[in-house]
Amino acid sequence: MILYEACFDHKLDRSSLIVALGGGVVGDMSGFVAATFMRGIPFIQIPTSLLAQVDSSIGGKVAVNHCKGKNMIGSFYQPIAVFIDTETLSTLPAIELVTGLVEVIKYGVIKDAELFEYIEKSLYDILQLDQKALLKIIATSCQIKADIVAEDEKEKHVRAILNYGHTIGHAIEALTHYKKYRHGEAVAIGMLYAARIAVEMGLTGNTVFERQLSLVKRLGLPLSTGLKPKDIIQTLYLDKKAMSGKLRFVLPTGIGEVIISDQVTEEILSRVLTSNFV
Numbered sequence: 156m157i158l159y160e161a162c163f164d165h166k167l168d169r170s171s172l173i174v175a176l177g178g179g180v181v182g183d184m185s186g187f188v189a190a191t192f193m194r195g196i197p198f199i200q201i202p203t204s205l206l207a208q209v210d211s212s213i214g215g216k217v218a219v220n221h222c223k224g225k226n227m228i229g230s231f232y233q234p235i236a237v238f239i240d241t242e243t244l245s246t247l248p249a250i251e252l253v254t255g256l257v258e259v260i261k262y263g264v265i266k267d268a269e270l271f272e273y274i275e276k277s278l279y280d281i282l283q284l285d286q287k288a289l290l291k292i293i294a295t296s297c298q299i300k301a302d303i304v305a306e307d308e309k310e311k312h313v314r315a316i317l318n319y320g321h322t323i324g325h326a327i328e329a330l331t332h333y334k335k336y337r338h339g340e341a342v343a344i345g346m347l348y349a350a351r352i353a354v355e356m357g358l359t360g361n362t363v364f365e366r367q368l369s370l371v372k373r374l375g376l377p378l379s380t381g382l383k384p385k386d387i388i389q390t391l392y393l394d395k396k397a398m399s400g401k402l403r404f405v406l407p408t409g410i411g412e413v414i415i416s417d418q419v420t421e422e423i424l425s426r427v428l429t430s431n432f433v
């Protein structure tokens with residue numbers, strides 16, 4: 156409400172411009188205000204966290220949280236431009252860089268084997284904020300997300316592949332009340348489980364899982380949650396992405412290729428969720 160008040164106080168009109176300068180929270184909130192104030196005024200995104208640069212600033216999803224549901228009040232509203240300055244990452248806390256990188260790894264798994272390989276080879280440079288390496292992974296990620304969104308803005312089909320690792324990741328976040336794990340930490344574990352499911356179902360070989368595990372380990376991210384498989388499964392069924400009672404999973408068939416499957420049985424799920432990665 157305070158943001159809308161600022162819009163009134165500054166006498167914004169349809170020719171005004173809102174600039175969202177900050178991380179994903181700032182981008183999502185400012186974008187939502189821009190989408191709704193006077194039924195929409197122009198806005199630009201200047202994302203300053205890695206997650207916002209590679210993910211939330213691209214694609215036009217804007218939202219605010221409600222105590223009854225995260226991101227449930229929102230809209231699709233495109234910024235007129237996104238400006239990214241990789242130098243902003245120099246002040247970003249290291250853990251935010253690492254968790255943002257999980258989304259970049261995700262892009263590699265779903266669409267770009269070369270990007271994935273580049274991260275494997277250049278992880279040290281990326282974490283040292285080598286500008287060339289950052290530019291490469293950020294530009295590639297933005298392109299991948301923009302291409303997917305251009306094909307399917309409203310998430311009717313292919314955009315769903317962006318949810319790789321997020322099905323179980325969201326369940327982990329929800330069960331721990333969004334407090335114990337950062338989004339990227341929960342998604343990393345979700346990606347490992349999804350890869351394991353794909354291996355169990357014979358959709359891909361074990362190296363696809365091992366390569367992701369190795370990267371997650373090198374990033375020092377948690378590999379387990381201590382949550383009960385049955386609680387995760389129950390939460391999955393409550394997830395808004397469950398379609399007519401069936402769970403939908405994005406599963407890798409190789410590095411750079413995924414499918415969307417509703418064939419993951421509870422039996423496979425509980426077997427995989429019981430396994431650990433250490």
Ligand SMILES: NC(=O)c1ccc[n+]([C@@H]2O[C@H](COP(=O)([O-])OP(=O)(O)OC[C@H]3O[C@@H](n4cnc5c(N)ncnc54)[C@H](O)[C@@H]3O)[C@@H](O)[C@H]2O)c1
Nearest residue numbers: 178179180181203204206207210211216217243244246247
């Ligand atoms: N719209 C979408 O498509 C989409 C996609 C993914 C995530 N999201 C949303 O994005 C949000 C997460 O974004 P986030 O990870 O950027 O979180 P965030 O905005 O909370 O930023 C993380 C932390 O980093 C700080 N920060 C940001 N830039 C900095 C910089 N350059 N130097 C120092 N500190 C800096 C922030 O103040 C904050 O403390 C969540 O609310 C999530 O729901 C939206």
Ligand SMILES: [Zn+2]
Nearest residue numbers: 258321338342
């Ligand atoms: Zn995410």
